[in-house]
Amino acid sequence: MSNPQELTQEALAAIARAQTEAEVAAIEVDYLRRKNGRLSSLLSEIGKLPPEERAALGQAANEAKRAIEAALAAKRQELEEARLADIAETEAIDITFPGPPLGRGHLHVLTQVQRQIETVLESMGYQVELGPEVETEWYNFEALNIPPGHPARENWDSFYFTPDLLLRAHTSPVQIRAMQRIKEPPIYIITPGRCYRRDAPEATRLPYFSQVEGLAVDKALTVGDMKGTLLYMIQSLYGEERKVRVRPSYFPFTEPSFEFDVTCGICAGAGCKSCRHKGWLEVGGCGMVHPQVLRNGGIDPTKWNGYAWGFGIERMAMLKHDVEDIRLFYESDLRFLEQF
Amino acid sequence: MKISYEWLGDFVDLGGVSPKEAAEVLTRLGIEVESLNVIDLSQIIVGKVIEQKKHPKSRNPLWVHQVDIGGRTEQIIAGADNAVPGSLVPVALPGTTVPNGKLVKDLNIAGFSAKGMLCSAEELLLGDDHSGILILDSGKPGDSLTTVIPSQATMDVEVTSNRPDCTGHLGVARELAAGVDRPMKVDFMPAFTGKAEPAGRDLVKVTIDDSDLCSRYIGGVITGVKVGNSPDWLQRRLRACGVRPINNIVDITNYVLLEYAQPLHAFDRAKLSGGEVHVRRARAGEKLLCLDGVERELTPEMLVIADADKPVAIAGVIGGEETAVTDTTTDMLLEAATFNGPSVRQTARAFGLRTEASARFEKGLPAELALAGARRAAALIVELAGGAVHREWADVYPRPQEPVRIRLKPWLVDEVLGIHVPLEDSEAILVRLGFHVRVLGDGEWDVLPPVFRLDVSIPEDLVEEVGRVWGYDRVPPTLPGRQRDRWTPSTPSMGRRLDAARQVLAGAGFTETWNPALVSGRVLEQLRVGARALRVSNALSDDMDTLRTSLLPSLVNVVALNRDRGRSDVKVYEIATVFLARVGDKTTQQPEEPQRLGVVADAGATAESGRAAFYAMKSVLDACISELGAPPCTFQRASAELFHPGRCAAVFQDARQLGYLGEIHPSVVTGANLEGRLVAMEIDVEPVLAAASAVRARPLPRFPAIERDLAVVVEEHVAAGALLAAIKEAGRDVLENTRPFDEYRGAQVPDGSKSVAFALTFRSPERTLTDAEVDNVMVEIKLALEKKHGARFRE
Known part of the structure; x- marks a missing residue:
């Protein structure tokens, strides 16, 4: 041993x-x-x-x-x-070999853009309001200061079901409904939703589209407040270098009324082919709410005033993502939708 | 609308204001200039032809000119022969690009040098005449052509519907004058110079029968006119605005329309039967051969101008051929009227005919404009076509324009704009725009808008006038103050809450689509989902004539479209409104507008793949519901339109039915020109959101679990859901969880039966379970299954 x-x-x-x-x-x-x-x-x-x-x-x-x-x-x-x-x-592997497809689906680009817009405005204290797409004449036109025979009705050629029922031509009826419901300002709302106008489909417009409108009703609001709100929104969505201008225009439901433009993202306002040498791209309409419209919403215009604006979600998405044909949004070709 | 820069210069001094600057000023004021087209004539010079000889060698006829271009002579060759010696002509020297884009070169044509080009009207974009060289009325050789014909600039402007006064050059010029702070060169109301006898109103009797549709009708009589061509300058201006010259009388009516925005019409007075004019509604069956050569049938809601016998014009829309001014006309009736806007629009629409006149009347013109336009036209006619204007025209004015007065608290300007505009500036701006301002004792203003501004009626309108001229770029951006004593608490929007489901669907490979809500009513009926559909009464086309009652037909079409474009395994969804007409006596009310989630996926080609896809769809639904924080759904076998009769489940949450899930009916699939199978679901999302609540955390288990499997053999008709319910009941409080995981048919299972395998998890929250305890519960479960469902068990 x-x-x-x-x-x-x-x-x-x-x-x-x-x-x-x-x-x-x-x-x-x-x-x-x-x-x-x-x-x-x-x-x-x-x-x-x-x-x-x-x-x-x-x-x-x-x-x-x-x-x-x-x-x-x-x-x-x-x-x-x-x-x-x-x-x-x-144990070396070929790291250039691609990973297997995840097979994830995509949110619609308009959903994404709408949500971005909502996020910016919600951060400023605006609340989303929704309303019916089939509206009455009164909410779609009369409450907005557009009586029968008004020449501006031509801009909102609409689809009718009966003489009194139609597809809303804008989401403005939701503003009236919201004022009637909330009753006592301050009111800060946005109204995203689908709208309809009797325009034949083409690359720049469709008989159906989506809008986001905004409405602020409070004490002593000014055109400056409206400009600031639009500028904050545009810069938040498109970048700090963008500028906004308002141009006098006409809508029966606002006074004064404006179109608002954003500097072209390609030439920064210098003028290029993309903005047809204007330097500005038209985005939407806005203005100080007409006293009669406030009254129609049950708000006393001697105590309160407001501003409102509206634009097409498609237009915003086209500007943001260089989409050239509005029909692509509603055609549902996956090759388009999967890019976003 | 086209606006000529040169024309604006008639009304306001544009020295130092380039066309581009004018366009910018107008856009800032609210008259949007969409494009500016400049024809630069400054490089073209005036030449005088000294000699013209035929080119001796050229095969095509060519003429060799010696042209004095101021101090020297150049040899220029042209194809036209109208530039005879002595003619003044526009000359483009070598190196010049003429307005139509052609670059002039130094040439040698068959031995003759050519030092430039004699220009035609077409080459200078001054007209469409290319038959010969443009011969000038005046000019000094060597001077720029702009000393004779100013550079042309036309703007395409968009005038908002509240400003019909700006659908003419005078109105646009007034805006421009206010914008650049220069005075207007002319007064709004021209002087009336008619002196000829007898009085116009005795020569033509005017009656307005339907004064609701016509608030004023002026019939001016001018005799002894000589119809011929208009002078070049007038033709040029009409062409610049897109109007074709016809003869001097018609051209002048068009010219004044483009200037004053007041439509006019000229009748040959000799052709008006009875020397009468009636403004009345058309009678049933009446017809009119119109100026465009089309005979139109009139209806009793249309307003017409008629003579003693018959309609001679459709009021505000178009004139009649028979009474029109022709070369032989000597006596004329000049019509300047104010027709009701909606009525003109309706008539124009009925004929699908929108004329320069109807487009202006539609917007509602001020009656005072009619007089101004008529006087302006009369003066031009005398000047350019001779003749005599008769005194005292017929002017039937049943409802005179009411003057508007506005009380303005001038500080409202600052309150609305958010900046300080000095009172004297506000006042000056209003005055420049033609408003009359009177300051009252209390500091408020009494403001009288000009007669041509029907759009101004409330103080806010005046704020807008001041603001747009003062300049909105001078208003700095601010944000509303944060001092609030009331507010609405923030709640997430429905769209944002549904994003939880969108994320689940994205993770499961589904892509979101937005499809049009207007679909084909015929297709909905074929699919038998059209019963509560709302049909559009004025659809654009029959594939967009009805509001959809379900999202699924759209989604099936999306699958078809993408298969056509080479995609397989399409998985899509949409979250949107569907529209269901109310029933019974409420059909005229607004419809129900439920928000739906619709999902469609490829389900392979076989019955087995369809079955697997059905269960996969259930998993997607369960995951969506769970992610939304709502209680789980239950399923009952059902049948529904669009769905496979053997593979359709009604989806319930508590007692409420949310919708359906299942395979799409084979006939719907083939109806969409698709092969194979599709699986789908469509549920109402609002009740799901209403049932949602925050997740409540459960404590983690403290005692171990015991797992058992159980293979249950039952007859085919027994549903797994029923077995599951029986197991849960018998498993009492120690059965933590159970789920079926396999279905088997074949060896060891009799024909007509199936074996369903369950995984069971037992656990007590209070103690560690023993095998013996679990064995006992298993026995009870088996007994229950045997008793209720005739089950037997495989080991």
Whole structure:
């Protein structure tokens, strides 16, 4: 029988020869296993020794165990380091190979643009208001100061179901309904939704489209407040370098009335082919709410005033994403929709 | 509308104001100039032809001219022979680009050098005459052509419908004058110079029978006119505005329309039967051969001008051929009237005929304009066609224009604009625009708008007048103050709440679409979903004549369109309104407008793939509902239009039906020219949102779970849902969760039966369950299944 020192030498030599983790594990079992391991076998005969030798053997065996364990750990670390040293080669993959398609669907670009607009205006304290798409004459026209026979009706040629029911030509009826419902200003609302006008489909307009209108009714609002609101909205959506101008125009439901333009994103207002050398792109209409319209909404125009604006969501999306044909939004060709 | 820059110069001094600057000023004032077309004549010079000889060698007839161009003579060759010696002609020297784009070069034509070009009217874009060289009335050789004919600039302007006064050059010039702060050169109301006897009103008797449709009719008599061509300058201006010259009388009526915005008409007085004019509604069956050569049938709601016997013009729209001024006309009746706007629009629409006249009447013209226009035309006729204007015209004016007075608190300007405009500036602006301002003792203003401005009636209108001339660019942007004592708390919009479902759908591979709400009513009927559809009474076409009652037909079409364009595995959805007419006695009310989620996906070609797609669609619905925070849905076998009779489920949430889920009916699929199968669902989303609530966190389990599987053999007709319900009931409070995960038919399962495998999870919230306890519960579950559904069990 060998003594602990010899056993240690033998084990260390075996460990030094080991090439793999499996060999190391086999050596560990062979020498250090509690039952029938070589070291424990050595100790199993300790009882036969005279008492004064037992302590020495015990101590020698413990030293042997520690030495073998240390050598095993060192070997294992050596093997692990060797393994990690060449994974750069052994486990290399072709990182240029593309990932598999996720198969994710897409939100409609108009949903995305509408949400961006809502987010900006909600951050300013405006609330989304919705209303019916099939409206009455009164809400669609009369309440907005457009009585029958009014020449401006031509701009809102509409689809009728009965002489009194029609598809709304703008989301302005929602403004009237909101004023009637909320009753007491301040009122800060936006009204996104689909609208309909009797125009034959072409690249720049469709008989159906979507608008976002905004309405503020409060004390002592000014044209300046309206301009600031539009500027904040446009710059938030298109970037700080954009400018906004308002041009006098005419709508029966606002006085004064304006069109609002945004500097062309391509030439920054200098004039280019894209903006037909105007430097400005027409976005929508706006103005100070006509006192009669406030009255029709149940608001006292001697106490309150307001401003309102409106524009097409498609127009905003076309400006933002360089879409040239409005029909693409409603054609549902996935090759278009998946670009956004 | 086309506006000639040169013409504007008749009314306001444009020295130092270029066409581009004028266009910018007008746009800022609210008369939007959409485009500006400049014909630059400054590089063309005046030449005088000294000698003209035929080119001796050229095969085509050519003439060699010696032309004095001021101090020197150049040899110029031309194809036309009308530039005889002595003629003054426009000359373009080599290196010049003439307005039509042609670059003039130094040429040698068969041995003769040609140092330039003699220009035709067409080459200078001054007309369409290309038959000969343009011969000038005057000019000094060597001077720029602009000393004779100014550079031409035409603007395409858009005039808003409230400003019919600006549909003429005079009105536009007035705006421009106010914008550049220069005085107008002419008064609005020209002087009346008619002196000839007898009085006009004795020569033509005017009666207005229907004064609701005509508030004024002036019939001016001019005798002894000589009909011929108009002078060049007048023809040029008409052409610049897109009007074709005809003869001097007709041209003058058109000219004054383009100048004053007042439509006029000239009748040959000799052809008016009875020397009478009646303004009346047409009689049934009456017809009129119009100036455009078309005979039109008139209806009793249309207003006409008639003589003693018959209609001679459709009021405000077009004149009649028979009574028109011709070369032989000597005596004429000049009509200047004010017709009712909506009536003219209706008549013009009925004929699909929108004329320069009707377009202006439609907007409602002030009656005072009629007199101004008539006087202006009479003066021009005398000047250009001779003749004598008779005194005292017929002027039937049953409802004189009411003057409008406005009380303005002038500080309203500052309050609305948000800046300070000095009172004297506000006043000056109003005066420049023709308003009369009187300052009252209390500081308020009494403002009288000019007679041609029917659009101004309230103080806010005056604020707009001041604001647009003062300049809105001078109003700095601000934001409304934040001092509020009331507000509405913020709530997320329906659209934003539904974004949770949109995200689920995107993750599951579905792409959102926006489809038109107007669809074909015929198709809805074929699909048998047209019963509550609303039909448009004035549709543009029959494929857009009805509001959709379901999103699914649109989505099926989307699949078809994308398959056509080479796509397979199309998965699409839409969230939008559908429209359901109310029933019973409420059909004339606004319809119900439920918001729907509609989803359609390819479902392969086989019954098995369709089945798998059905269950996949259920998973999509479950995930959407769960993400929206609403309680889970239950399903009942159902049948519905558009759906496969064996593969359709009614979707319920609590007791409320939300809609349907299932395979699309094979006939609907083939009806859309599609092959294979489609799976779909359509549910109302508003009740889902109403049922939604915030997620409440459950405590994490503290004790281990025990899992068991159970294969239940039952007859085919027994639904998995029924088995599930029985298991849940028997599993009591220790059955935490169970779901069917497999359906099997074949070996070990008798014909007519199926084996449904369930995974069961047992757990108690209070203690660790033992196997023995779970075994007992399993026995109870099996007993219940056996008793209720005749189930047997596979090991």
